[in-house]
Amino acid sequence: MSFVLREVQFRYSPDGNAVLNRVSADIPAGGITAVLGMSGSGKTTLLNLLARLEDRFPTSGTIEFRSVRGAGVEYRDLTPRRARELRRDHFGFVLQSAYLLGHLDCADNIAVPLALQGVSYNDRRRRAIEVLREAEMEDFAGRSARDLSGGERQRIAVLRAVIHDPEVIFADEPFSSLDPYNTDLILALLKRWQSGELHTGKASGSRSLILVTHHLALALEFASLFLPLNEGEQLIDSRILVRADLPDDVNEVRKLVYPRHHSPNRTPHDA
Amino acid sequence: MIRFIARFAWQDVTDRSARRTTRVVFLAVAIVCAAIISPIGFALGVDRVSRARLERDPLVRCLWTGENNVRGRITPAVQQTIREKLRARIPTLDGVAGVYPFYNTEFQFLNSKGLPQPPLDGRTITLSSEGNDPLQSSRPTLNGRVLQQSTDVGLVVSPKFWKDLGFDPKSPPQSIKLYRLADDPIDVPIVDTMQAELPTFHLFILTEDYERELRRLCTFPSSDSIQTRPIPKGFPLDPDDLNADAKLVFKARGIDASYDERGGGRVWWILRWKASDPVNRNQLEPSLRTWQIILNELHSRQTNRFASEGEQQDLRVDTSRFVVPLPPKVEKYDMAAIYAPDLDSLVEESEIIPTIVAGESLLTVNTEMVEKVVRLQEQTKLMLRSLFIALGFLLLLAVFSIYFVQSLRADQQIAEIGMLRAMGMSSSAIRCVYLIEGFFIWLPAASFGVLGGSGLVWVCSWAWHRASPEEVSLGFRVPTFLVIGVLLGTILLTMVCIRLASRKALRISPSRALRAAE
Numbered sequence: 001m002s003f004v005l006r007e008v009q010f011r012y013s014p015d016g017n018a019v020l021n022r023v024s025a026d027i028p029a030g031g032i033t034a035v036l037g038m039s040g041s042g043k044t045t046l047l048n049l050l051a052r053l054e055d056r057f058p059t060s061g062t063i064e065f066r067s068v069r070g071a072g073v074e075y076r077d078l079t080p081r082r083a084r085e086l087r088r089d090h091f092g093f094v095l096q097s098a099y100l101l102g103h104l105d106c107a108d109n110i111a112v113p114l115a116l117q118g119v120s121y122n123d124r125r126r127r128a129i130e131v132l133r134e135a136e137m138e139d140f141a142g143r144s145a146r147d148l149s150g151g152e153r154q155r156i157a158v159l160r161a162v163i164h165d166p167e168v169i170f171a172d173e174p175f176s177s178l179d180p181y182n183t184d185l186i187l188a189l190l191k192r193w194q195s196g197e198l199h200t201g202k203a204s205g206s207r208s209l210i211l212v213t214h215h216l217a218l219a220l221e222f223a224s225l226f227l228p229l230n231e232g233e234q235l236i237d238s239r240i241l242v243r244a245d246l247p248d249d250v251n252e253v254r255k256l257v258y259p260r261h262h263s264p265n266r267t268p269h270d271a
Numbered sequence: 272m273i274r275f276i277a278r279f280a281w282q283d284v285t286d287r288s289a290r291r292t293t294r295v296v297f298l299a300v301a302i303v304c305a306a307i308i309s310p311i312g313f314a315l316g317v318d319r320v321s322r323a324r325l326e327r328d329p330l331v332r333c334l335w336t337g338e339n340n341v342r343g344r345i346t347p348a349v350q351q352t353i354r355e356k357l358r359a360r361i362p363t364l365d366g367v368a369g370v371y372p373f374y375n376t377e378f379q380f381l382n383s384k385g386l387p388q389p390p391l392d393g394r395t396i397t398l399s400s401e402g403n404d405p406l407q408s409s410r411p412t413l414n415g416r417v418l419q420q421s422t423d424v425g426l427v428v429s430p431k432f433w434k435d436l437g438f439d440p441k442s443p444p445q446s447i448k449l450y451r452l453a454d455d456p457i458d459v460p461i462v463d464t465m466q467a468e469l470p471t472f473h474l475f476i477l478t479e480d481y482e483r484e485l486r487r488l489c490t491f492p493s494s495d496s497i498q499t500r501p502i503p504k505g506f507p508l509d510p511d512d513l514n515a516d517a518k519l520v521f522k523a524r525g526i527d528a529s530y531d532e533r534g535g536g537r538v539w540w541i542l543r544w545k546a547s548d549p550v551n552r553n554q555l556e557p558s559l560r561t562w563q564i565i566l567n568e569l570h571s572r573q574t575n576r577f578a579s580e581g582e583q584q585d586l587r588v589d590t591s592r593f594v595v596p597l598p599p600k601v602e603k604y605d606m607a608a609i610y611a612p613d614l615d616s617l618v619e620e621s622e623i624i625p626t627i628v629a630g631e632s633l634l635t636v637n638t639e640m641v642e643k644v645v646r647l648q649e650q651t652k653l654m655l656r657s658l659f660i661a662l663g664f665l666l667l668l669a670v671f672s673i674y675f676v677q678s679l680r681a682d683q684q685i686a687e688i689g690m691l692r693a694m695g696m697s698s699s700a701i702r703c704v705y706l707i708e709g710f711f712i713w714l715p716a717a718s719f720g721v722l723g724g725s726g727l728v729w730v731c732s733w734a735w736h737r738a739s740p741e742e743v744s745l746g747f748r749v750p751t752f753l754v755i756g757v758l759l760g761t762i763l764l765t766m767v768c769i770r771l772a773s774r775k776a777l778r779i780s781p782s783r784a785l786r787a788a789e
Contacts (some may be wrong), residue, residue, distance in 0.1 A: 046784040055780035088695020099690035
């Protein structure tokens, strides 16, 4: 599934500031897109809009959802029911917190998307255990989600996001509270899903990952497309960027993406 | 999906690692809910009157439930009205009034002063008055009277009987009335056996003294033909023997040499009583409300003799003409008719009639009963008022508790709900989760409440009356309607409260729910 954004502006209230302003980008199907920017730059809002988690419409501009077959539907034409089905069948989510259901064990947590699709308990449990095995975490199956560490919870959340083999996974700051070891594990899982190793149901090209992160170095290493935002506006052009559009030096990229961080008028609070 | 939701809800409710405070709150609210429902069960249970008692006497029914089923309307003025109506229904006392065997009522006679006589120690006797009937031949010396209802049944009473009733045996009343209903008396003529021939009859009920006298007088072989037996207990009615084909066979062997053609034969009667159930009986024509004595006339008419011993076995009696046509057993009671009857019909059917007929002096028993019923009624009314006031507050507390707890749960679960909605769970499914969770909590509480309330009825009954609720007419039964009603009420209340409490979780978008969780 690809997304076409044209001059998207979004406000939470009619007289409020524009959280997103004139954002335009073509996010193609397949690949990993990193949405970069400082806190408050509108990254999560953009992700919520793309994932149709918001019940409000963009103030202006259009967002078009295009399936791999080319059929598109505009944001405003997506009814709540269609949006719900879209999220259920085609999207996966890895958020800052795992939001696991504490009273279920890991396998049942992973199987929640399948439950929502109406898959029988035995089938979804079996598939959850398969996924755990592929991720070399089969001993987690019967463990309560409440007993897991933060990294383990996030890994279970990744498996929950991929179990129904969605077309798009939205990952919002999935590494923000993780140590490097767990970050690498989760990245490895996401890479394996994106490359089709975890599931063979779809061609690798049809899997998209939209990653919102502060972790610039990791994003540069991991992503192929970039959408840097600053205070709701695109930093460069009105298009999505590829690695070649960004400076080679990571520090230069950091200056670009976090301009206030490097501003001469920067206050200690900004740090 | 339903299984997932139910499992989700169940595991959520039974989650042992849930916050302690939450569990304490749940427990507390469940106890409050049980405490609320217990008095409801108590109040409703107490208000139930033993149906058996009600059915036994419609006037009690009236006194307890009140006219037109309005409690508290049996005031002294109403009681007076009832008495007047009763008196108006009773004809002028021109003789001896009795109550024909009816319901479970004993055969009761009042003397000329209106005082009740002890039950007659009657015995049945089978005789025939045809031809040279020895009884008729003994008539001149008998100096007795026969109360004859029909050719099938009669009462033979001795002079002592009249004396006991306060009459001069030499000038007894011309007739007495036996009452099946107040408006349905059976005018029983007094047949003077000294002056009139006895009509054909086959069954007598006579006093023991009379029987002794009869045997003394009838030395002719007929004395052997008189075969008597005590009236069976409950004869002719046994209310417990509903719809059973009661049979009584009276045998008379070797009646008389003059009955050669019937010698060795057997006269037998079959009694069938099919209408002992009050409800059934009330649906019958008045003429069918009494018991029927069936004589095997068919065989005798066809063969001019009674069936022999051997023939008896093969005899197929046409019982169809003797069987009281009854509707199928009435399973469903017309509660409106039972609990809100017309006052006049109550008066007509009341068992109080025979005792009230003699005047005010006989009302002492009734007054006692009425006072007892009214006293119980007053107690119950006071108790119910107190309970209902308390229940009002408790009900409000229950509503707030359910709403509060469910709101708390909705807030606690906002992140999980936000995530589930992000993953595509529908609002109705989420509402279902809340509902099932709610029912897992509230339904057991309601069940315990009903049980507790029922137990409370017993405890209070023993505390106040030193008797079971049944004995003091505070009816206690397995409260089926109460259980269903309370459970349905709980379901309704829970649904409303949960729907209100879960509105917040259902209305906000997934992104806002997730933001709220952070």
